[in-house]
Amino acid sequence: MARDSNRLTAVAVRKLTAPGRYGDGGGLWLQVTSTGSRSWLFRYMLRGRARQMGLGPVDLVSLSEARDAARDSRRLLLQGVDPIDARNADRQATMLQTARGASFRECAERYIEAHQAGWKNPKHRAQWSSTLETYAFPVLGGLPVSDIDTGLVLKVIEPIWSTKTETAARLRGRVELVLDWAAARGYRDGANPARWRGHLDKLLPAKSKVAPVQHHAALPFKDIPALVASLRERDGTSARCLEAVILTAVRTSEALEATWSEIDLAEASWTIPARRMKGGREHRVPLSPRVVDILSALPREGEFVFPGAKAGRPLSNMALLTVLRRMGREDLTTHGFRSTFRDWAAETTAFPNEVVEMALAHAITSDVEAAYRRGDLFPKRRKLMEAWGMYCTGRQ
Template sequence: MRDTGSRQWLLRIQSDGKRRDLGLGTAETGERSTETKTASAKLAAVDRKSLTLAEARDKADAYRRMVRAGIDPVEERKKAPATIPTFESATKTCHGEMKASWRNAKHTKVWLACMESHVFPTIGQQPVDAIDSIIVRDLLAPIWMEKPETSRRILQRIGVVLDFAHIKGWRPTETSLKSVRRGLPKHKRDDSHFDAMPYDEAPAFFARLLAAEHTAGKDGLAFTILTAVRSNETRFATWSELDLKKKTWTIPGSRMKTGMTHIVPLSPAAIEILNRRWEGRTSNDGLVFFATPTKPMSDMTMTKALRTMGVTDAHVHGFRSTFTDWAAETTSIPKEVVDKALAHKLPDKVEAAYRRTDFFERRQVLMTMWADYLVGKKNVVRLVTAA
C-alpha cells in the first residue's frame, strides 16, 4: 500500500537470478458501473492507470514475455511514443497495413465502411489507449440484439485494432474484450449447436468416467474432453502423431476441419490415458482408440459411452462448448488463446492475418488448468499486491 492509501499491482519475478518487483499500476477499488459511469469518468480512470485484476494479469503476462526475451519492461516504457493516435486513426493505419493480405476487394471496403458507420461516430476521436471494455460494451449495446452478426464482427474488429495498437506501442498491454459479452444479453443460439454439459457439472461427471471400466470408448471420450478436440480427431489418432516425451499431439491438416496442422499440448491427465492405451497397442504407429487394430471406433462409440454414464442431455461435441464456457467464466485466458486451443478458423480475415502465433506456451497452461479443474485440482495464477 502506498502512503496515499492506494494499492498497487506488482509483478514479482526472477530475472538473472535476482528478484524484481515490477509495478503494473494502481489497483482499481470499488465496482465499475456500466449504468452510471460517464465517459469523462471512464477516461479519467484510464488516465490514472487504475487496473482491474484481469487487466493486471494481461499486463503481467506481457511483462513476463518481455523478460523472457531479454527486454527490460521499465526501459521499454520509457520508449513509449509521445503522441497517441485516435481510435479512428489507429483503425485506418491497421486497415492500411492488413489489407495487403486480403484477396477479396469487396471485403476490404466493407471492413472499413462498417467501422465508419457504427464505430467512428461514437468513439473514433478518443485516444486508442483510452478504449476499454466498458466503452466497447456501451458502443455495442444499442445494436447487439438488433444486429447480432454485425455487432459480433465489430467486436472482433475492435479487438484487432486494439491488439495492433499494442504492437505499435500505443497501448501498454494486450487487450481482452471477453468481458464485453458478459455485459450484454446472450444471442439466441443456433438450433444446430450441440447440447453442452454445464461446466460446473463436468468435474463430477469426469470423476465417474475415470472410475468406470476402461474401454476404448470411455478412454476416447475422456481424452476428447481433456484435449477439447473434435471426436473424429480422437477416433483417427495414431501413435505416430503423438510425442509422449514432448507431451504433444500433432494432428495433420488433412484431418483438421480448417485444413491446417494443429499441435495439441497434452496435460498430465491426458498423458496418463495414453500411457494406459500404449500398453494395449498392437503397433507403434497404429490407432490409439480402435474397434479392431485396423479399424477406428464408430462415430457413435463415444456417444454410447456418454449414454451408458447416464448423460442424455449432452453431446460429445458439446464438451468443446463446456470448455469454452469454463475458460470464459473462470479464467483470465484471452479468447484468442481459447480459440487456438479449439483450432477455430477465425471468420474475420483481418484477425486471421494478424494473429499468426499459435500461443503454444499459453495453451499448455490453459490445458493443464482445464485438466486440473476436471480432476478437482485448482491452478491459480497469482499476482502480488503491495501490503
Template sequence: MTIKLDYQTVKNLKAPGRYTDALVKGLHIWVKPNGTKYAIFRYNYNNKQHNISLGSFPSLSISEARIKAQQYRDQIDSGVNPMDIKNTAKKQSEQVQAQKLTFREFAAECIKTKRAEWTNQKHGDQWEYTLEEFAYPIIGDKHLDEITMEDVLEILTPIWTTKTETASRLRGRLEWILAAATTRKLRSGINPAQWKNYLQTILPAPNKVKKVVHHKALPYRQVPELIANLREMTTMTSLALEFTILNASRTGEVIEGLRTEVMGDIWTIPASRMKARKEHRVPLCQRSLDILAIAKAMDDESKYLFSVKGKKLTNMAMPMMLRRAKVDATVHGFRSSFRDWVSEETNHPSEVAEMALAHTIGNKVEAAYRRKDLLEKRRSLLVDWESYCSIPAQNNIHELKVA
C-alpha cells in the first residue's frame, strides 16, 4: 500500500504489513504483528533485492527516515551499493573496537614502562598483585573508555576500611594508569579514580580509618608443623619459605639472593639489599645448605638462590603459598616468631637475637661498643632454631589430648 507517510498516519496504523511512502522511492514502514513499527529502505541493485533497517518508529521520525532513505537513493543513482558502504563502515567500526585496549592490557604496558624507574622489584610485584587480586576481576576486560567511578568504587569499597593502606595505594595506581590512558587519548573525561574533589567526597579519608597493624606472626609453637608441611612439598617456593624462616630473613633478602653470595657456609648479603644498608653475614645451618643444594639441582643454570627457569621468585610467591595453606601469618611475621622463641625458650642473649635479625641498634653508645657481628654466637642460635623447627619432621611428635 502506497500512502503519504506522516506521524499521525503511521501512529494510527494497526494492521500488520508493509506501507510504502509516496514521496521517497524505496521507503517503507513495516508494521509487525506485535504492533512495533520499523522504517525500511528497500531497493534492487544488480537484480538483487536488499533491505536496510533505518530505525524504529517513533524513535526515528518520518522526516529523519526520508532523509536517510534519500541518501541511500543518491548512492544508488551514483552507481554505489548502499549495502557495501554499510558493511564497510561496520567492519571499520569492529576493527576500531578490536584495537581498543582493555584495562588489563594497558595496565601491563604501564607496569612494564614504570619498572625502569623502580629500584626495587617489590614495587612492580605489588602493583601486579593488587591489580590482579582486586581490580582485574571487575575492570580487567573492560575497555579503557568504559571504566566509570562506579567501577572504581566497586573495587575499593570492600577493602577501604579493612585493608586501608592497600586500598589507598591501589586507588593511586588506578588513577595513574587511567591518567596515562587519557594522555594517550585512549579515554576522555574526569579520571574516575581521582581522589581530590572526587572520590574524597564519597570515601572516608585513609588517615581517618587506618589502623596500625603489626605483621601477623605464627605462634612459634606452630612453626615446626609448618616446616614439616613445607618439606613434604619440595617446590621452589616451599624451599625459599623454609630457608627464610630458618634464617629469620626478610623476603627481599632471600628472593634477590645470588648463589655467588654464598661462600662455604656463610651467606653475605650486600648492604644495598639490607634495610639498615649494612652488609650482613648469615651463618647457614646444615638444613639451609641442603635447601640451597636442592634449589640449585632444580634450576641448575640460574644465578639466583631460588628461581624457576632462571627467573627469581616474585615478592608474592611466599605470601600466596601461606594463603593457599590457610596459614594466618605473613612471611615477615616469622621473624617475630623467631624472636619470641629466643626470649621464651632459650638462654641466648638478646643482642645475639637482634643481630641475627639485622636490627638497627638505636643506642649509639651500644652500637659503638658492638663492633663485631657475633657470627659464631649467631651460628649457635640458628642451629638451635633449626633443631627446634625440625622436631616434628624428625620425631613425628603428636599432641595427645587427655579425655
C-alpha cells in the first residue's frame, strides 16, 4: 500500500529540482517553480473551497518543520478554523503588540510631522514642541502610549492648571490630539483620558473659574482719531504698519506678513491668501485712500510690504508694540484695534452686521447662512472701510 503521508525524504527534497509539485501527504506539498525557487505549501479544502497556504522556502524550513506546520494546520481545520485566518490574526496581534510599545514621545513627534504642513503659523510647531517638551515628556515621554491613563494625564496638567491655566488648557488639547492619533493608528484603545467634556471637566475646575477671560486691551473708538493723528507724526516702517493695521482692521500677523504680490494699488485692494488666514479662506481687503497713500509711499525693497531689520524677514509683532509703548500706550494691544473698529461700526453706523463681520474675516457660525452667503460683500465693505478711514483721520 502506498504511503498516505511522509512520502518525501530529506534526501529526495534536496534532489527534486524539476518544476512541479511533490506531495508528502496530509496536504503538504513541495513546490518547485520554473525559476528554481522551492517552497512548502499546505493545500486544503474548507467549506467547499480549495485553499493553499505557503509555509516558507525549503532553505529556511526543513522537511520536519514543514510537517509540523502542516499538522498544526490540520488541527485547526478539525476545529473549523481556517489556518490562513489564524496565521493572519497571529501576525496582526504581533504587529499590534509591537506598535503598542510606541512611546508617547514617538507618537507626538509623528503627529507633529504629519500635521505641520497644515499649520499656517510657523510658530505653531515650535509652540507644540515646546509645551510638550517642557510639561508632557518628563512624565509621559518614555511611556508606551497604550499605558497612558487619566492619572498620568492629570499628573501633567494639574500642577499648572491654576497657575498657568491657558498653557495647561492648550497642553491638554495637544495631549488629547496625540492620543487620538495613536488610537486611530491602532496603538491604543479605549476612551481618550485627556478629553475634557464629560471627563476632565469633572475633575478640574473650569478654565474660566481659575483664569477669567481677559480680552485684548482696546481703545475706545472716540479716542482713535487722536491716536491716529499722533501716529502719523511718527516716521518709520513700524508706525506705517501699525497705522495700516488700524485702518484695515486686519489681524496683526496678516499685516506683518503682507507681500507686494498680494497688493493691487490700482484696484485699491489687498488679497490675503487662505494659507495666511486664521479661517483658512482667502480674504479680500478694500483699501481706503489713506492706506493706498501709505503703501504707495513705501519703498519696494524685497518681498514684504513691511520689511524687518533682518533681510528677507518681515517686521515682528514687538515692533508694533514698541511704537505703542513710545507713544505712552502700553495699555493697548494691536489686536485690540479690531474691537475698536467693531464697536465703532456697531454704535455709530448703519452697516449691517454681516458686512462688519466679513470685514473682520470672522467665520460664519451658521451652516445655513454659510451655504447661502457665497459672495464677499466687497462693494459694501469698501464703503465701510472708507467710512472707517475717514473717521480715523478726523474727516468724518
